[in-house]
Amino acid sequence: MITPNRPTVFISYARDDDKEFVERLYHDLTAQGFDVWWDKEDIRNQGQTFLQVIQEQILRRDVLILVVGPKAAESDYVRYEWEHARKFGKLIYPVLRLGDFDLVPSELGQLHCYDFRSEQSYRADLPKLLDDVRTSIGNLGALAGVPAYPNHYLPRRDVEQVKQSLLEDVTTTVIASARTMALHGMGGIGKTVVAIGVSRDMQIRRSFSDGIIWLTIGQKPDILQKLNELAKRLGRGGDHRNIDDAISALQKYLAEKRALLILDDVWQPKHAEPFHTLIDGTLNRLLITTRRKSIHDELGGQLHRVDLLPIPEAVKLFNDWADKEKEDPDAEAVVKRVNRLPLAVKIAGARLKRGDMSGAEWLKLYDRVSKMKIHRKASERDESLDISISIGVDAVLEGEADKLLYYTFGIFKEETHIPQPVVIK
Numbered sequence: 001m002i003t004p005n006r007p008t009v010f011i012s013y014a015r016d017d018d019k020e021f022v023e024r025l026y027h028d029l030t031a032q033g034f035d036v037w038w039d040k041e042d043i044r045n046q047g048q049t050f051l052q053v054i055q056e057q058i059l060r061r062d063v064l065i066l067v068v069g070p071k072a073a074e075s076d077y078v079r080y081e082w083e084h085a086r087k088f089g090k091l092i093y094p095v096l097r098l099g100d101f102d103l104v105p106s107e108l109g110q111l112h113c114y115d116f117r118s119e120q121s122y123r124a125d126l127p128k129l130l131d132d133v134r135t136s137i138g139n140l141g142a143l144a145g146v147p148a149y150p151n152h153y154l155p156r157r158d159v160e161q162v163k164q165s166l167l168e169d170v171t172t173t174v175i176a177s178a179r180t181m182a183l184h185g186m187g188g189i190g191k192t193v194v195a196i197g198v199s200r201d202m203q204i205r206r207s208f209s210d211g212i213i214w215l216t217i218g219q220k221p222d223i224l225q226k227l228n229e230l231a232k233r234l235g236r237g238g239d240h241r242n243i244d245d246a247i248s249a250l251q252k253y254l255a256e257k258r259a260l261l262i263l264d265d266v267w268q269p270k271h272a273e274p275f276h277t278l279i280d281g282t283l284n285r286l287l288i289t290t291r292r293k294s295i296h297d298e299l300g301g302q303l304h305r306v307d308l309l310p311i312p313e314a315v316k317l318f319n320d321w322a323d324k325e326k327e328d329p330d331a332e333a334v335v336k337r338v339n340r341l342p343l344a345v346k347i348a349g350a351r352l353k354r355g356d357m358s359g360a361e362w363l364k365l366y367d368r369v370s371k372m373k374i375h376r377k378a379s380e381r382d383e384s385l386d387i388s389i390s391i392g393v394d395a396v397l398e399g400e401a402d403k404l405l406y407y408t409f410g411i412f413k414e415e416t417h418i419p420q421p422v423v424i425k
Contacts, residue, residue, distance in 0.1 A: 025116075094111055183306055195264060228246060
């Protein structure tokens with residue numbers, strides 16, 4: 001169900017300015033119902049680096065509060081934090097704790113800075129900050145069912161392109177086909193990740209103020225169940241007994257709304273058609289991810305082909321997943337070998353993270369597995385992904401029996417619970 005947004009806040013500060021004040025601010029914000037994160041202790045989190053934790057936490061938050069002081073003004077880490085937040089369109093609120101207002105970064109000079117330098121000014125300005133944050137957050141469309149950013153999320157140009165297309169004529173009522181967009185591409189190219197990036201974009205959330213609702217469709221969906229799931233997420237019951245009744249009720253509710261509906265992993269036009277009908281003649285938008293161009297051909301609307309990663313971005317993604325102190329000198333050769341397919345790049349990087357293999361060794365293994373599998377050097381993207389997965393499975397599962405069991409699970413339907421007795425047998 002779409003619920004009112006709870007302010008989610010990241011506090012950026014320098015320890016040597018006034019850590020005790022930051023702790024007080026944390027408790028004051030938390031007492032007001034805010035969900036707040038600050039690095040009160042040295043970060044140690046499941047083997048992640050400091051910057052990885054910071055990136056992840058900023059992506060999860062809507063607001064960054066920058067505690068300004070002399071040390072914060074000098075800190076590369078603090079600058080990185082607010083620059084990263086700015087890059088993703090997060091709401092930034094500078095508060096001055098020590099020094100003068102000229103310590104506020106010039107790039108943020110157009111923002112109002114709250115005066116927290118004295119007890120009196122803190123008590124006067126804190127309520128103003130709380131009200132301003134609540135008002136800004138209240139204007140954002142709430143997220144319902146939208147997945148979190150994946151690990152090592154990499155901004156892609158596709159996100160910006162799709163966002164701009166969705167925002168065109170957002171205030172104009174038009175037919176459903178004009179308000180539908182399909183993200184098309186092969187498996188592993190990152191359609192879902194692009195859709196997540198679009199869904200969580202702050203400008204998108206401001207424009208679709210009645211919510212962003214995510215439904216995963218899959219190959220053999222129960223459409224009535226999916227429509228009821230949509231109704232529940234909209235707070236409109238969800239106990240319809242037939243598709244026609246569900247469509248009729250949802251159409252009435254959405255008639256005066258401005259929401260973004262995302263259907264992930266659509267395989268057949270008939271699975272998207274009921275949702276396509278819902279937005280006809282409204283201000284709502286429909287975004288579909290699919291491997292099949294026929295979805296767009298039948299429903300109409302805009303088509304966006306998701307691109308392979310440019311080499312620099314593919315290399316960065318590989319190095320992020322490899323998580324080495326120094327970048328592997330063969331990183332570019334690895335990403336080229338897997339044809340810059342994002343999923344294959346991730347799998348290759350994750351394999352190197354185990355620590356017992358270099359990029360050069362991975363390339364040799366790739367060629368060896370390639371020859372065994374297809375008797376020639378792999379060049380097609382599907383083959384690149386298949387070989388990358390094989391190398392990853394071989395690294396994780398040591399015995400042949402375990403590998404056979406892993407591949408046997410492929411007979412089960414997607415997103416299906418596998419009973420324990422079946423696994424044991």
